[in-house]
Amino acid sequence: MRTPILLVGLLALAPAARLAAQTDYYLRAGATGWGTLVHDFIAADVDTKASIGPLVAVGLGHSIAPRYRAGVELTLSSSALRTEYGSVTTDLGSARTGSALAFLDGGVSGGLRWQAGLGFLHYFAGAAGGLLEESATRLLVGGGLDYRRPLLAAWDLTVAARYDFHRFNTPALKAHGFSGGQGVQRVSLAIGLARGHR
Amino acid sequence: MSRRLAAAALALLCAGCSDIGSPSRADIYEWRSAQGGDTLSFHWPQSFLPVRIWAEDQHGLPAYADSSIAAWKPAFLYHEWDAVRVADSSEADVIVRYGSPPAGDDILLERFALDGRAPECQATTLPHVDDAREVHLPMHVYITARFAPDLPATQACLALTLTHEIGHTLGIFAHSSHPEDIMYGDPMVPKPSERDRNTAEVLYHTPANVSPAPRP
Numbered sequence: 153m154r155t156p157i158l159l160v161g162l163l164a165l166a167p168a169a170r171l172a173a174q175t176d177y178y179l180r181a182g183a184t185g186w187g188t189l190v191h192d193f194i195a196a197d198v199d200t201k202a203s204i205g206p207l208v209a210v211g212l213g214h215s216i217a218p219r220y221r222a223g224v225e226l227t228l229s230s231s232a233l234r235t236e237y238g239s240v241t242t243d244l245g246s247a248r249t250g251s252a253l254a255f256l257d258g259g260v261s262g263g264l265r266w267q268a269g270l271g272f273l274h275y276f277a278g279a280a281g282g283l284l285e286e287s288a289t290r291l292l293v294g295g296g297l298d299y300r301r302p303l304l305a306a307w308d309l310t311v312a313a314r315y316d317f318h319r320f321n322t323p324a325l326k327a328h329g330f331s332g333g334q335g336v337q338r339v340s341l342a343i344g345l346a347r348g349h350r
Numbered sequence: 351m352s353r354r355l356a357a358a359a360l361a362l363l364c365a366g367c368s369d370i371g372s373p374s375r376a377d378i379y380e381w382r383s384a385q386g387g388d389t390l391s392f393h394w395p396q397s398f399l400p401v402r403i404w405a406e407d408q409h410g411l412p413a414y415a416d417s418s419i420a421a422w423k424p425a426f427l428y429h430e431w432d433a434v435r436v437a438d439s440s441e442a443d444v445i446v447r448y449g450s451p452p453a454g455d456d457i458l459l460e461r462f463a464l465d466g467r468a469p470e471c472q473a474t475t476l477p478h479v480d481d482a483r484e485v486h487l488p489m490h491v492y493i494t495a496r497f498a499p500d501l502p503a504t505q506a507c508l509a510l511t512l513t514h515e516i517g518h519t520l521g522i523f524a525h526s527s528h529p530e531d532i533m534y535g536d537p538m539v540p541k542p543s544e545r546d547r548n549t550a551e552v553l554y555h556t557p558a559n560v561s562p563a564p565r566p
């Protein structure tokens with residue numbers, strides 16, 4: 153637990169260090185792929201998965217040192233939920249999420265930057281009787297790489313590859329006797345425009 | 351700092367690999383029907399869902415059908431079973447009527463509320479299984495009061511007994527030996543217990559040897 157706490161502290165303190173720093177912002181759209189949301193066993197394996205789904209992300213970054221930036225990224229995503237067991241696939245509606253991630257990023261080389269962050273992933277309430285009958289909010293940890301190159305006078309092309317994970321559980325699962333949380337890994341790829349200092 | 355970040359990423363990666371703790375579903379009862387040495391196991395395939403249930407508009411049966419469906423749905427976390435009430439009996443997979451079953455039907459399951467202290471109602475579910483191990487549709491459920499059907503005690507009996515019969519129609523072709531279960535032979539509780547729900551869920555993950563005949 154120490155490292156995430158250190159990361160949070162760093163992110164909280166960093167913006168104050170350079171109030172006069174420059175700011176940039178971006179908007180991206182892309183797709184998210186999910187690992188298994190719930191692995192269960194009822195006579196045989198039962199896996200609940202989310203399909204690859206669209207995402208939009210907006211972010212704001214603030215320079216805090218020559219090589220480092222701190223910021224916040226907000227994303228929305230939607231994916232179809234299904235459960236598979238044996239040869240059966242059932243439709244569980246959709247998983248709609250919103251996330252807020254406080255991040256720190258730094259230059260790698262050229263237009264390439266790394267990013268790491270900590271925040272929250274919120275599952276919006278879905279269909280009655282489903283896994284997501286009620287909303288749920290989980291701690292989210294993520295990171296990735298951003299590539300940026302000039303496109304127009306004031307706008308850059310930006311491409312981001314992200315990896316994040318959280319531990320999934322919902323009130324409906326708890327009511328069924330599930331405990332702990334399923335480690336869920338997600339990857340996403342998004343493309344968009346960024347504006348601000350280069 | 352990059353070493354710390356790498357260590358954090360690695361630790362979180364490992365944490366991300368673990369599975370959620372699944373509930374134990376060991377506490378279940380036998381749901382299959384043993385008929386002359388033959389064991390019959392049935393559940394509705396996904397292609398038939400939602401199961402369409404029609405209830406005769408007598409003594410509150412439509413409302414009890416709705417509450418029965420609502421009582422069973424939460425058992426199916428992964429939407430293995432679902433049902434809706436329909437307005438037209440010609441479209442139904444399950445028909446619930448007020449009254450006694452006609453003589454001569456092939457009665458596979460039968461429940462009579464024979465509790466001498468509270469003999470308010472009785473019901474019968476008739477899943478007609480042919481030699482090809484197909485259940486003829488629609489299935490028929492007959493439910494009737496022994497005394498005045500509008501007495502509160504009789505209404506409560508009709509409600510919980512219909513939930514019991516819907517349990518039969520979804521595939522629980524046997525009775526629990528536990529009085530606290532809705533599928534006990536003479537049901538006394540108003541809704542499915544955890545053991546009922548576990549049994550229903552497990553049966554939908556177990557191969558069936560009886561399937562529904564094509565819809566007419």
Ligand SMILES: [Zn+2]
Pocket residue numbers: 459460461514518525535
């Ligand atoms: Zn019965």
